[in-house]
Amino acid sequence: MVQVLSITGYKPFELGIFSANHPAIQYIKMALKKEILYFVEDGLEWILISGQLGVELWAAEVVFELQNDYPNLKLAILTPFINQEEKWNDNNKEIYEMVLARADFVDSISKQSYQNPQAFRNKNKIFLHKSDGLxxxxxxxxxxxxxxxxEEARSYKESNSYEIRTIDFNDLQTIMEDEQWNL
Known part of the structure; x- marks a missing residue:
């Protein structure tokens, strides 16, 4: 049973998304909601994200929506280092601050600002140990x-009980087609 689920994915620019109103975001959120609900029905208690732009913050917004019906579902944000948002634009900072304010738990793994890529490797390892699935x-x-x-999760799963669920572009395409069919 997955009680703590780590969620991650692409940053917006990796998907060619440069606007908070991009239509693809609603389909990504639908896919996230469907998967999160699957886990909630099986006893999920916590969602764990690092607060990165894109999939992670969209997942947080989905959690906030689901908390209306599932008030026991909690959101934890463990940033890899402090001030990860310092180079983001004002709009992204505002969204980030709103998500942090509504999260049930917020902390930073490193109490320093960004030093080097090791911060992200450390974050990945901690997330695998703090969660039951990805x-x-x-x-x-x-x-x-x-x-x-x-890659880290697949390696970790070789010697640990760990669930990995992937949403790929085919899954997103199916959701988009289903939604357009239902219009």
Whole structure:
């Protein structure tokens, strides 16, 4: 049973999304909601994200929506280092601050600002040890930053009980087609 689910995936620019109103975001959120509900029905208690732009913050918004019907579902944000948002634009900072304010738990793994890529490797390892499963939006044909977490999770799963659920572009395409068919 997955009680703590880590969620990650692409950053917006990796998907060609440069606007908070991009239509693809609603389909990504639908896919996330469907998978999160699957886990909630099986006893999920916590969603764990690092607060990165894109899939992770969209997942947080889905959690906030689901908390209306599932008030026991909690959101934890463990950033890899402090001030991860310091170079983001004002709009992204505002969204990030709103998500942090509504989260049930917020902390930073490193109490320093970004030093080097080791911060992300440390974050991946901690997330694997703090969660029972990973939900990742990633497509093997579109290499991007989530690749590293997926590789770590697959390696971790070899010697641990750990569930990995992937949402790929075919899954998103199916959701989009189903929605358009239902219009």
């Amino acid at each position: 939900l990742i939006i990633y497509d093997e044909l579109n290499i991007g930053s989530p690749k590293y977490m997926l």
